[in-house]
Amino acid sequence: MGPVMCDPRSLIEGLNPQQEEAVKYYGQALLIGAGAGSGKTRVLTRRIAWLLAHGFWASSILAITFTNKAAAEMRERLVTLVGPEAEHMWISTFHSACVRILRRDGKEIGLKSGFSIYDTADSERLVKLIAADLNIDTKRYTPRMLLGKISDCKNALVSWKDQLKKANCDYTPGQRGYQVSAGDVDELVAVVYAEYQHRLALANAVDFDDLIMRTVELLQTCPQVSEYYRHRFRYIFVDEYQDTNHAQYVLVRELSGIDSDEQPDPQARGAGRVGPSWITVVGDSDQSIYAFRGADIRNIQDFEQDFPNAKTIMLEQNYRSTQTILDAANAVIAKNENRKPKKLWTALGQGDKIVGYAADNAQQEAGWIANEIARIHTEEDVAYRDIAIMYRANAQSRSLEEAMINANLPYQLVGGTKxxxxxxxxxxxxxxxxxxxxxxxxxxxxxxxxxxxxxxxxxxxxxxxxxxxxxxxxxxxxxxxxxxxxxxxxxxxxxxxxxxxxxxxxxxxxxxxxxxxxxxxxxxxxxxxxxxxxxxxxxxxxxxxxxxxxxxxxxxxxxxxxxxxxxxxxxxxxxxVADSDQLPGEGEDSGKVTMMTLHTAKGLEYPYVFLTGMEQGTFPHQRAMEDTSELSEERRLAYVGITRAKRRLYVTRAAVRAQWGQANDMMPSQFLDEIPDELIDWKRREAGVERMRASWGDDDEFGGWDDDDDFGSTSFGGSMYGSSTYGSSSYGSGSRGSHPTYGSSHGSHSSYGSGRSSYGSGSRRFSGGSHSGSSSYGSYGSSRSSYGSGKPSGKSGKVTTRRAKPKDLTKSAPASSLDGNNGLSISDFQIGDRITHDHYGLGKVIETQDKGANSVITVDFGTDGVKRLLLRVAPIEKL
The missing domain is CATH 1.10.486.10 (PCRA; domain 4)
Known part of the structure; x- marks a missing residue:
């Protein structure tokens, strides 16, 4: 197809100086450092249209994105800019582009064009079949774990042959009767990987990772094929470049021909030009959050070293969020080292303060969120589709879902069973x-x-x-x-x-x-x-x-x-199909609040965003506590979460959260400390339990109660962590409460665990996801009056009546699982030991994890399955 002509002046109208420079740049390699909400898709599409307006051919353009949704949006915008000629470009995800290449040329490496593409479930099923044939214990080495190790190899372009060599293993794919050495994980992975690839080949199938890896193999082993694509794609554009893994990085280099001997001709244009392809990558190193999938932040950090004569243009003007939200994001990300300085700013104004709330536990946190959503929907006329609740891990969604159901609020969960x-x-x-x-x-x-x-x-x-x-x-x-x-x-x-x-x-x-x-x-x-x-x-x-x-x-x-x-x-x-492809399109009203993990939220935006679970160990994740690179990734994830909000951001946390069936005290997230205090309007700065702890250090005053804190006055009634004022919300059911704040008028009965609790100290004291006895985390007296009968005095919010000593209080409190200890030590347990459990009966220890007071043993209970037990509270006896 020949070149397309359109008016270049129309393409730079309304762009800021940095955007215009990026659109018009004429050169071999360009990195557009696009901060959150800085209009990167607009710049990318107009840069492509600019090339077409100056005589470049549409058929010589390859544009790669990470989701089908992003590819569709890019294609629509280009059709608007240049007309039907956009159909002659390749605009697709990495995986879709690789499928097209392999369908056409995969026969060169033994792939017939009708190959199947296995999703995760298919791949796990295949690994399970292989494990059965090789007598591998799938309770100890789960198919998901083995598949994860294989995926790591493929993302690093390590072949099964390389892996066998590395493990010093002489296994031949298809071999029968092979015995894997007990406990040798490297050999086990190498053998399963080799057999897995062998069976994929027999089935004429590939998995997701193969789509990239085998395309790289094709381009590296078949010169005529790589030459065809290098001469076809003279201009390569990669969106979200910070999310590329090593295999995708090598794929881009192979397609561009940057490592070939051809010398560029700066005068030549279009498909006839020789030398390496021009490459434009768009991304933000501050939003690199997929290291767990193999994404390598060095790809974007080292772009200028990897591609000769590369230029970097930073986009810092944000068109999405208020300055308050951007100031918070800038303050958090500034703590990361080894990053290119970048400070987002906006012309949209300061906007609302961030709203903060500290709850006693996860149920109360969820209840407050549900009630606030009901309130802003009713009082501020905020559509449900404009609200998103985000969390670090899927497990956090349970209490949030319960609260939404109890408040009768519509929601959609993204990333559940697809x-x-x-x-x-x-x-x-x-x-x-x-x-x-x-x-x-x-x-x-x-x-x-x-x-x-x-x-x-x-x-x-x-x-x-x-x-x-x-x-x-x-x-x-x-x-x-x-x-x-x-x-x-x-x-x-x-x-x-x-x-x-x-x-x-x-x-x-x-x-x-x-x-x-x-x-x-x-x-x-x-x-x-x-x-x-x-x-x-x-x-x-x-x-x-x-x-x-x-x-x-x-x-x-x-x-x-x-x-x-x-x-x-x-x-x-x-x-x-990807997770984010399930979401409603722009302008499509789902009529529901969206709930998702922060990783899924990447690339999305909502006027109102609730960032939940802002505690040390929840977010940032426990794994990041002692690993600086993981903590940097968690901080980037916080930056992503904060910058999803357009109009108002909420940050919430819980003072106590259940993990592995155990109630744990949670410190506020360090990310909250990193946000300047003047940016946050705390509706409740401290949870009730934290105020009570603080008061125990003061003999004269109970301390810390705010006049208007309705939560404080109700959360100590009955079970301290079990009950909540948030039952059936009067907002959720359609009627309006009389109190403008978030008091008991918004909920008529308790629905957050005042009966049986999964974190109590009954007969099933500890096991992942099991229900326990009748006690919640423990109660500190039947009502607030246990601490004295005085009323708050003046604006100081202090209770002036003297209170009982802490030791007297704790004597009368029921046993809490926070303090439970059966005296067992992790050093007493070895893999293979037999134990008996009060509920599950006989079991065999298959894994131990020494974490001091929080040491965990994993036990196979046969028909009751494999359970992880927190050792110090597990009702077990070693045989």
Missing amino acids: FYERREVKDAIAYLQAIVNPADNVNVRRILNVPKRGLGARAEGLVAGYADAHGLTFFESIEHMDQIEGMTGRTTKPLGAFRDLMHELADFAKEHDSKPSEVVAEVLDKSGLLEELQRSEDPQDASRVDNLSQLQSVAAEFEQNTPDATLAGFLETTAL
Whole structure:
């Protein structure tokens, strides 16, 4: 295609000086250091349009993003700027671009074009099958852990052969009867990795990490292929460059040809130009938060060293948030060392102060948040879609969800069980995968007895054994079932019916390949998946039917939006969906509050944001306490969270939080200390328990109560940490409370654990997620009057009546799990020791972790599963 002409002047209208400089820059390598909310997508799309307006060809442009949503947004903006010519560019995610390259040229490295793409569930299933064949204890070495280690290898471009060599292991893929050395994790990972890749190859399948790694392999081993793409993509743009891992970094270098011998011709333009491609990367080192996925911050930090004659342009004007929010973000991130100085500013004005709240426990924190959401929705007319609740870890969502439900507030949870991971949807897609690629053993084995057709573990074992012995795929083995020893008529009949069904579905799919929705409908009908769910009396199965209906709708939508739609193409799009792609689009009103982890929130923005769990050990995470690089990453995550807010930011914390079934005192997050105090309006600066502790050091006064602190006056009634004023909120139910602050008028009954609590000291004192006895964390008296009958005096908020000594108070308080200690020491326990537990019975110790007072042992209780126990409070005895 030839060059596109559009008016260059229109492309720089409304840009600030730094944005304009970035758009117009003419040179080999450019890093746009784009701070949060600084208009990076606008700059990136206008830079591409600027090149087109100056005679560069659309077909010579490759633009890479991290999510399908970002790619779609970029494409839409470019269509607006340059018209339909935008369709001739490659605008896609890393993974989608690699799929296109591998579909076209993967045969050069042994990949047939119809390969399957395994998601995490498929990969874990394959590792589980391998572990069973190699007699690996999957309770000690879980498939998820093994897969994580394999993923680390692939992100670092370490092949299975390299890993075997590193582990000094002589395993041959496909080998039977191999014994892995007990306790040698390196050898175990190397063997599973080698076998995993072997079976992926047999199944003509790849996993997500393979999409990058195998594309790099293709470009490095096939000169004619790398030459084709280097001459095609003369201008490469990479968004969110700070999130790239080593494999993606090498992929970009390979595509650009920066390491080749070709010399650049500065005069030449368009597809005929020789030499390395021009590369523009956009990113913010302060938002590099995916180290746990292998992202390497050095990629962006060392850009100027990695690419000759590179230029950096910093974008610091923020168009999203108020100056108060930016001042807080700047103050927190400034504590990180070895970063390029950058200070975000805005012309939007100072804005509201940050609102802070310190709760007694997680339930009260969640209750206050729910009530505040109800209040701003009613009093300030804030739409639910404009509100987001963010947390460091998924586990924190439980109490938040309970509070939202109790307050009758609509919400959506992002990052829970995703649509394509639901069992019935996975089953339907497994049928489709098996039709497109019969060599896909994992998916064929998944549907062998789904719905039930009398083909259990014995039948599957016979077929798998024959396949292994004769070097066949699982389905090829079914085709030879008459030759399999041990087969009975009772097995061959349903097995033959399954084989015939798959042939019929494959024939139908070939005839209707351009109509994936019709293939989905045929599969749901002929397989019996739909009929089984429709006949079920389980109310949950009705929603599963709806999910299958939705799958067919998604396929129909894909057909309408894709001119050359195919069944394989549809399966590809379902495989490459990311967490953030589930979110409603801009301008689309979900009518719900959004709840998500901070990692998922990256790239999003909301007028009102609640940052929860701001405590040491929660956020920053416990792992970061003694590791400076991890703490730097946590601080960047805090920076990301703060800068998601456009209009008002809330920060909340809990004085006590349950971890591993144990109630722990939590110190305020150091990130709160790093935010200038004048920026925060504390609705409650200290939790009740903290004030009480402080008061114990003062013989004369109880101390610390605020006049208008309704929480303080109610949270000590009954169980100190169990009850809360936040039950059914009068805002949530539609009526208005009479009190303008957040007092008891907003909740008519307690719903946060005044009965049974999961953190008490009953018979199930400790186990991950178990429920315990009737006590909450412990009560400090039946009401506030236990500490004296006086009333707050004046504005000082002090109680002037003398109080009882602390030792007298604690004598009368029920035992709290905070203080529990059974006298056991971690040094007394070794892997293999037998113990007995009051609730779970006999168990075997499979792991010990020496953490001083918080030491943990992991125990296999057989049918009750594997449990992690906090040693000092676990009701156990060593045998």
